[in-house]
Amino acid sequence: EQLKGDALGEFLNGEGGREQAMESRKRWSGFLDKATGYNAKQRGDKAKEEAKKFSKAKSAIKMAHKSMEMSTKLTDEIKQKALTMIAELESMVENGEAPSEGKVKKLNDLF
Template sequence: MEQYYVKRGVIKDLGPGGLAQLGAKHFDNVVADAEGGFVATKGIMTKLDASYNKEGKLVVDVEQLKGADLSDFLSADGGREAALSSRAAFSAFLDSATGYNSKQRGDKAKEDGKKAGKARTNVKMARKLMSISTKITDEMKVQANEFIVQIEEKLDEGNFTRAMSLSEKLSKLVEFK
């Protein structure tokens, strides 16, 4: 399952049920659900489930042919072209559903990776400082551990911006003590 940032205004522009209509332009056997998402197929993609979540991100779960089934599909007449066509349709769908092209989506993902990495590094540093510093009080350690729990929750939720923000507060709490 992948989550993609959506450019401001795209969801509103599509309107209710717009994601399913967009899916129908790019995929086969589209079945809309009550929340505005859909399930579809196309070429090597045996199931594609797409919807917007409450944070305004596009959530897509794709199941593809694998192993012998994929080999059979690709070796059939027009199989390679159908596989390329299904990947192109998926990319075009993502462009329309997010408002970002593939490079911009990659940049957003890279930015998230940096934020997550920085948050994890700040947690490691705080734990190390708490273990070696004699000037950090028990009260500060309790507060720091509360921050660490919150940071790990945000990382698990995929909210990397908030995780990084909390980790910076954690760093300020324990630095130079």
């Protein structure tokens, strides 16, 4: 059961509350270590790495749209290829899948 607000404050201020909370946190962290095979720092690093991939993909999509909007020399073939790649990246982002750096680089390299 997760405590919030006043209930959490009362629990922490009660006798042995802080110690129980710390012990619960240790057990949870130990469970995550076993379940994922990573320690807390490694899990944090993985999360940052994933967030960076999402950010790069979103940035590449915006840049591609802007480049297509401003460019007068793009062929219809390149525009279509870019739109296909953008759709694929957007789908991955919406589904919570981190796009690979290779896919993002291919889109960036079109422009």
